Amino acid sequence: MQPTLLSAAGLTLGYRDVPILKGVTFEVTLGDVFAVVGQNGSGKSTLIKTLLGNLPPLAGELRWGNTKPEIIACLGQGSGFDNHFPLRVRDLAAMGAWPGLGILGKVDKACQNRINTALERTGIIEIADMPLYKLSAGQLQRALFARTIIQNASLILLDEPFTAVDQTTEAELLTLIDDWAAEGRTVVLVLHDLSAVLQHCNSVLLLGSDGALFGQPKQILTTHNLVNYGYLSQSQATWFESMYANQDEQYV
Amino acid sequence: MFEWLEYSFMVRALAATLVLSFSVAPVGAFLVLRRLSLAGEAMAHAIVPGIVIAFVVSGLSVVSMIIGGLSAGVVVAALTSLLARRTIIREDASLASLYLIALALGIFILSAAGSAVPLKSFLFGSILGIDDETLLLIGATATITLISFALITRPLIINTIDPIFHESQSKHPGLVTQWFMFLVVLNLLGAFKALGTLMAVGLMILPATAARYWVSTITHFLILTFLFALMSCWIGLIVSFYLPEVPSGPAIVLVAGIIFFISLIFAPQGFHVVNRLSPDNNEKTTSTQLNSTLNQGELSDEKNL
Numbered sequence: 152m153q154p155t156l157l158s159a160a161g162l163t164l165g166y167r168d169v170p171i172l173k174g175v176t177f178e179v180t181l182g183d184v185f186a187v188v189g190q191n192g193s194g195k196s197t198l199i200k201t202l203l204g205n206l207p208p209l210a211g212e213l214r215w216g217n218t219k220p221e222i223i224a225c226l227g228q229g230s231g232f233d234n235h236f237p238l239r240v241r242d243l244a245a246m247g248a249w250p251g252l253g254i255l256g257k258v259d260k261a262c263q264n265r266i267n268t269a270l271e272r273t274g275i276i277e278i279a280d281m282p283l284y285k286l287s288a289g290q291l292q293r294a295l296f297a298r299t300i301i302q303n304a305s306l307i308l309l310d311e312p313f314t315a316v317d318q319t320t321e322a323e324l325l326t327l328i329d330d331w332a333a334e335g336r337t338v339v340l341v342l343h344d345l346s347a348v349l350q351h352c353n354s355v356l357l358l359g360s361d362g363a364l365f366g367q368p369k370q371i372l373t374t375h376n377l378v379n380y381g382y383l384s385q386s387q388a389t390w391f392e393s394m395y396a397n398q399d400e401q402y403v
Numbered sequence: 404m405f406e407w408l409e410y411s412f413m414v415r416a417l418a419a420t421l422v423l424s425f426s427v428a429p430v431g432a433f434l435v436l437r438r439l440s441l442a443g444e445a446m447a448h449a450i451v452p453g454i455v456i457a458f459v460v461s462g463l464s465v466v467s468m469i470i471g472g473l474s475a476g477v478v479v480a481a482l483t484s485l486l487a488r489r490t491i492i493r494e495d496a497s498l499a500s501l502y503l504i505a506l507a508l509g510i511f512i513l514s515a516a517g518s519a520v521p522l523k524s525f526l527f528g529s530i531l532g533i534d535d536e537t538l539l540l541i542g543a544t545a546t547i548t549l550i551s552f553a554l555i556t557r558p559l560i561i562n563t564i565d566p567i568f569h570e571s572q573s574k575h576p577g578l579v580t581q582w583f584m585f586l587v588v589l590n591l592l593g594a595f596k597a598l599g600t601l602m603a604v605g606l607m608i609l610p611a612t613a614a615r616y617w618v619s620t621i622t623h624f625l626i627l628t629f630l631f632a633l634m635s636c637w638i639g640l641i642v643s644f645y646l647p648e649v650p651s652g653p654a655i656v657l658v659a660g661i662i663f664f665i666s667l668i669f670a671p672q673g674f675h676v677v678n679r680l681s682p683d684n685n686e687k688t689t690s691t692q693l694n695s696t697l698n699q700g701e702l703s704d705e706k707n708l
Binding site: 203205223224225226227228231232233236237238239242243246249250252255282308 | 436553554557560561563564565566567568570571572615618619620621623624
């Protein structure tokens with residue numbers, strides 16, 4: 152049994168007394184790939200902000216296990232990202248190392264090697280010297296994952312990282328997430344791709360407008376729950392059920 | 404040909420603009436990158452009443468000029484954001500309204516107080532008549548700016564390119580942007596004496612936009628912005644030496660404008676006229692661009708940021 156990284160009890164989050172997330176209880180285990188699923192506006196990004204420490208809870212408790220991770224890597228949604236900034240792919244990846252360099256430190260040979268390894272792992276070493284504005288959405292996301300590798304964090308927060316990327320890229324980046332978990336890092340992953348949740352995540356938090364469900368993906372992501380928590384419409388659910396009518400498993 | 408070097412006022416002006424170019428180049432570069440070019444222009448006018456009041460009260464004292472300029476800048480910035488939040492007028496219209504009022508107020512006070520400084524040099528600068536105290540102001544501005552940029556360049560890049568990531572990395576993400584805005588106002592004050600209130604931002608924005616057409620890394624961008632700023636200043640000064648009727652400010656900014664148009668036409672990220680005219684490259688633009696970028700990367704020094 153792995154130790155607990157953080158546990159939340161009756162957590163209520165929101166802005167200026169307007170709660171978005173109400174009374175949520177869950178637990179993240181060390182080395183987990185922890186999925187957060189929910190309809191738009193259910194508080195997924197708000198939860199990420201609170202985990203980063205940028206938004207204190209309105210009520211309830213968020214308790215870190217033995218130690219709060221020193222470095223928390225975060226890959227947010229694309230809005231606000233300026234891809235016309237004059238920077239090369241390898242510089243973007245290097246940004247992951249900047250906080251560790253201190254104010255005047257330089258990127259040394261060892262760090263450059265780490266950057267090259269990360270760019271190889273994400274499959275973009277050939278375009279390492281390309282300026283950012285020439286990248287496709289998938290290439291940009293790979294570069295951002297390379298930056299996340301360089302951050303070398305024990306807790307990694309990913310907010311809808313596959314929204315604008317194709318299936319191949321998503322599949323490759325998901326193997327990277329598997330690797331992180333195998334290395335003992337904890338990953339919190341906001342995701343809309345339910346099949347990816349089933350294949351790659353150990354636990355899931357399903358957020359709805361009036362509460363949340365927490366547990367193992369196979370038990371939580373049933374069509375019944377997904378409809379109740381506003382994630383699927385009844386007609387979508389009926390369609391899914393007919394798809395799986397011949398199988399024992401009822402999840403999507 | 405070099406007779407202008409025999410005049411001490413020219414040597415002083417050349418030295419002052421060398422230091423000034425070091426200072427305004429990184430500020431202008433980041434104003435352009437952060438899409439604040441027009442806000443910078445507005446800010447240049449917004450600080451005018453502060454400078455004028457300081458001026459009327461205590462003459463050309465550098466300290467009171469900085470205090471006056473900074474206070475006026477803060478007041479206009481705060482009022483702008485207040486109006487944008489509390490009223491139906493949006494931020495751009497609020498800022499435009501307020502800086503126009505500020506500029507008019509500044510000129511009004513200056514004229515009404517019967518100041519010894521002619522309006523023309525207030526509007527267009529008088530770098531050819533620069534005094535010791537202004538030299539000191541420009542030197543101090545450059546020192547503060549360059550030390551600041553040594554410290555904040557990386558956080559500022561992160562904040563510009565990916566504010567959400569910066570928020571996740573920094574306890575006080577707003578600090579870097581506020582310090583940057585302070586540097587903007589400080590450099591406006593430094594450039595004010597040389598170029599006047601109407602032209603001060605020109606030396607920040609035009610070299611940066613011109614340089615942006617040529618480069619694809621931030622290091623090259625900053626270096627080229629500095630070189631363009633310096634070229635504009637020195638060529639502009641020599642032009643206004645030979646044409647004494649032309650104030651130095653517009654001459655300098657006009658040279659920067661010519662550099663801008665040359666860059667626009669010939670630079671790889673402008674219209675790139677040479678490349679378009681050459682028949683070989685017409686069909687293979689994408690692959691040539693890619694190759695040239697890769698080559699640039701290989702040729703450029705291995706230094707990372």
